[in-house]
Amino acid sequence: MTVWSCLTCGIEYPDAVMSPDCCLICTDERQYVPPTGQQWVTQQQLESRHAFTLTEVEPRLHSIEVTPAFGIGHRPLVVSTDGGNLVWEPSGFLSPGLVDAIRNLGPVVAISASHPHLTGASISLSHALGGVPVYVNADDRRWVCRPDDVIEFWTDRLDITAGLSLVQAGGHFPGSSVAHWAGGAGGRGVLLSGDTVMVSADLRSVSFMRSYPNNIPLSARSVRKIAAALAPLDYDRIRGAFGTAIQADSRQLVEDSANRYIGWLTDAIRDPDERL
Numbered sequence: 001m002t003v004w005s006c007l008t009c010g011i012e013y014p015d016a017v018m019s020p021d022c023c024l025i026c027t028d029e030r031q032y033v034p035p036t037g038q039q040w041v042t043q044q045q046l047e048s049r050h051a052f053t054l055t056e057v058e059p060r061l062h063s064i065e066v067t068p069a070f071g072i073g074h075r076p077l078v079v080s081t082d083g084g085n086l087v088w089e090p091s092g093f094l095s096p097g098l099v100d101a102i103r104n105l106g107p108v109v110a111i112s113a114s115h116p117h118l119t120g121a122s123i124s125l126s127h128a129l130g131g132v133p134v135y136v137n138a139d140d141r142r143w144v145c146r147p148d149d150v151i152e153f154w155t156d157r158l159d160i161t162a163g164l165s166l167v168q169a170g171g172h173f174p175g176s177s178v179a180h181w182a183g184g185a186g187g188r189g190v191l192l193s194g195d196t197v198m199v200s201a202d203l204r205s206v207s208f209m210r211s212y213p214n215n216i217p218l219s220a221r222s223v224r225k226i227a228a229a230l231a232p233l234d235y236d237r238i239r240g241a242f243g244t245a246i247q248a249d250s251r252q253l254v255e256d257s258a259n260r261y262i263g264w265l266t267d268a269i270r271d272p273d274e275r276l
């Protein structure tokens with residue numbers, strides 16, 4: 001039996017002799033099947049093609065970069081707390097060396113992702129670490145590609161350890177969430193935002209989308225809901241899924257960005273050069 005992973009999104013499927021017919025994630029309107037068609041790989045094949053680097057990006061937070069990039073190409077994060085570690089947005093690539101590197105950072109007590117696109121090889125990683133719980137938001141239950149007993153469903157808010165929580169905000173997926181790490185950024189608080197809140201290229205604003213590759217926007221109602229879910233959280237820094245970060249003032253910038261987005265959707269904002 002073989003664990004097959006989708007080449008485009010990097011997400012793993014159940015042990016099977018034959019690869020699945022199609023990828024549940026990539027055939028959804030938020031993702032895509034490339035013109036070359038659906039392809040599958042095994043972890044053994046990936047091990048010979050990819051390597052990883054582990055970098056401490058701030059005290060008690062490590063980033064993992066897989067090179068060359070695989071699947072969606074996001075960078076997993078490992079948050080270390082006194083109550084144990086969280087692996088956030090696991091990669092689709094997993095090797096014995098990567099498992100050892102994660103284990104060497106301290107005991108992993110939770111594996112989770114902001115939404116189904118960034119779950120990678122979360123079940124294989126859990127098994128390699130002795131059955132660590134993989135937390136999946138219950139509103140995204142139907143997107144689970146590899147059902148397993150290590151999955152635990154949650155809604156609204158889940159406290160992982162003291163000062164480290166998952167918070168559901170919705171939007172990109174109904175169960176889209178962020179990880180709120182109160183002790184990050186020297187105690188000013190960090191939001192690990194995934195695709196729930198996308199760090200923009202100017203590093204001074206964020207955006208929100210139903211689909212990033214296919215450019216499908218969210219409704220004003222959804223953006224208001226995200227902003228309301230994040231408003232009670234204390235944080236100064238945001239770290240996105242692809243290595244980018246807004247270092248300070250992020251809470252205000254998220255509020256401003258949400259208002260700007262809603263303004264464009266509702267015609268409350270117009271380009272001053274537009275002829276009316």
Ligand SMILES: [Zn+2]
Pocket residue numbers: 006007008009010011023024025026
């Ligand atoms: Zn896929």
Ligand SMILES: [Zn+2]
Pocket residue numbers: 115117118172195
């Ligand atoms: Zn996504």
